[in-house]
Amino acid sequence: MSDKLKKLTGKFGYEDVVKNLVNTPDIELFRELTEQDGFLFDFIKQNVAKRIFDAVDENNYKNLLEFFKYYSPSYEDAIISNLAEFADEDLTDIILEKFENGNDNEKTYCAKYFAYIKDPLAYDFLIKNAYSENEYLAQNCASTLSLWNDEKSYNDALSKLSCTDEFEKLSAVKFLCAYGKKDAVPYILQALRTSAMAENISGEIPYLINLQELLDKFYEDGLFTINCIINGLGEILPLSVVFDFELYDIFERLTSDTLNSKSAVVLLNSLEKFETLTENDEYLFDEDKDTKNEIHDIKKILKRVDIKELKCLINYEISVNSPFVYTALEFTEDVLTVKELLKSDNQTIILKASEILKKLGNFDETARVVALSKVTDLNIKEIIRAL
Numbered sequence: 001m002s003d004k005l006k007k008l009t010g011k012f013g014y015e016d017v018v019k020n021l022v023n024t025p026d027i028e029l030f031r032e033l034t035e036q037d038g039f040l041f042d043f044i045k046q047n048v049a050k051r052i053f054d055a056v057d058e059n060n061y062k063n064l065l066e067f068f069k070y071y072s073p074s075y076e077d078a079i080i081s082n083l084a085e086f087a088d089e090d091l092t093d094i095i096l097e098k099f100e101n102g103n104d105n106e107k108t109y110c111a112k113y114f115a116y117i118k119d120p121l122a123y124d125f126l127i128k129n130a131y132s133e134n135e136y137l138a139q140n141c142a143s144t145l146s147l148w149n150d151e152k153s154y155n156d157a158l159s160k161l162s163c164t165d166e167f168e169k170l171s172a173v174k175f176l177c178a179y180g181k182k183d184a185v186p187y188i189l190q191a192l193r194t195s196a197m198a199e200n201i202s203g204e205i206p207y208l209i210n211l212q213e214l215l216d217k218f219y220e221d222g223l224f225t226i227n228c229i230i231n232g233l234g235e236i237l238p239l240s241v242v243f244d245f246e247l248y249d250i251f252e253r254l255t256s257d258t259l260n261s262k263s264a265v266v267l268l269n270s271l272e273k274f275e276t277l278t279e280n281d282e283y284l285f286d287e288d289k290d291t292k293n294e295i296h297d298i299k300k301i302l303k304r305v306d307i308k309e310l311k312c313l314i315n316y317e318i319s320v321n322s323p324f325v326y327t328a329l330e331f332t333e334d335v336l337t338v339k340e341l342l343k344s345d346n347q348t349i350i351l352k353a354s355e356i357l358k359k360l361g362n363f364d365e366t367a368r369v370v371a372l373s374k375v376t377d378l379n380i381k382e383i384i385r386a387l
Contacts, residue, residue: 005032009044014051022055025063027070034072045074053078061086068098071105071136076112084116092119099125104134111140115147127153131171138171142178154179161191173201177208185209189221192228193323199232206245212253220262224323226250227266230273231327234283242294251301259309261316265324267302268310268331274299320344326352335362342370351380358387 007017008029021029033048040048052075056064064079083091099110099122107129114122130141130153145153157179160172169191176184185208192201202225205214215222229237229245242248251270254263277283278299284292310331317328318337325341329352332338338360341353354371357363368384375381 001036002029002032004029005036008033008051009036009040009048018048018051018055022052022063023060025060025066027066030067031070034070034075037072037074049075049078053082056082058086062091065094065098068102068106068109071108073136076109080109080112080116083113087113087117092117096121096125104132104137107132108134108137108140111137111144115140115144118148123148123150130175135174138174139178142175143180146179146181154181154184158184158187161187166195166197169195170197170200170204173204177204180208182209185214185218189218189225192221192225198228199236202226202228203232203237203241206241211245211247211250215250215253220323223262223266227269227324227327230266230270233273234277239277239283239287239291239295242291242298248294248298248301251298255301255304259313261313262324264310264313265317265328265331267305268307268314269327271299271302271305271307274302320346320349325349329353329356332356333360335360338362339367339370342367343374345374347375347377347380350374351383354384354387363387 004017004026007013008021017029020026037045061082064083067075067079083095095110095113096119098106099114102110107125110122111126111129114126126141126145126148129137130145132138132141142153154176157172157175160168161176163169163172173188173191176188185205188201188205188208192198192205195201205225206229209217211222211226214225229241229247233239233241251267254267257263259267274295277295284295287295311333314324314328314331315334315337316322317324318332318334318341319325320341322328326349329338329341335357338353338356339362341349344350344353350371354363354367357367368387371384372381375384
């Protein structure tokens, strides 16, 4: 960390540095500042953002345009709110040009600017970048379109939820969550149930509606969302989401509420996941102290459950009609119930049931014949034959 950055982020002696940062403008110092985003405490970044905001006036505000080369969500509001305050036709034309021809960092700031300045000439650029692979850019475009009350882009995203392309479906979920309209929640939950990328989708939902509210309004779907989050935790979803999603409070609620078959599946799955996270150094090695402590504290809550009681309940979810069936199968020891699934019309469930019977030592030739009689998918047939 350079001496200038130490002063800029420190308690004292920052006044001249921040003035020089904006007045020059000192692009290299701003670049260094953005590169430290993941290492500085939030309160430090908030202090720096305020210092930048306070250093801007009518004589130097255009210098902020030079900062567009390096994007940071920590300083975005300080930069864009100042530009919006001094906005005129010339400034808006400059930003429109950057939105059309700039790089992703520049476009991300531009999308935020048009959340303040509603210029119809920006509309096509917002639509064009709303599904960008750059998540900050996509989020800013979606949230700005929401502020513009653009129903067309919202309805287009809803229609994408039913497409067969899983990546397009996930992009639509991300758009809708950034758009922020909770009316989309039932449609997203419907897409979640049938998606091959359920873990990815589940990790977006709490940014639109928190998990407590989701449980209150859509209890079964809320539990299924939590179950998918647990499946993705540490593999697809970063462990830091335990704070974002307030999982400690969620598990306090689930362990205190009256148990049912669905919550039993979620709790068994969660207990196993948090035991895995805490017993394998590879998961927690790079995490900060707060995340490690939170994960251990969640595990303590989950250890309160009576495993025998949970296992007595989960068999009610071993059904082709239950979205929890795949997870429930992982914990059951009821051979007869599992064998009934071999007669279903769902070939993926037949495969899963066959694998569980093999694990339980009960996949005999009779079970194999029953399973193969219902399967037409050649790949699944080969797997079952090999069991």
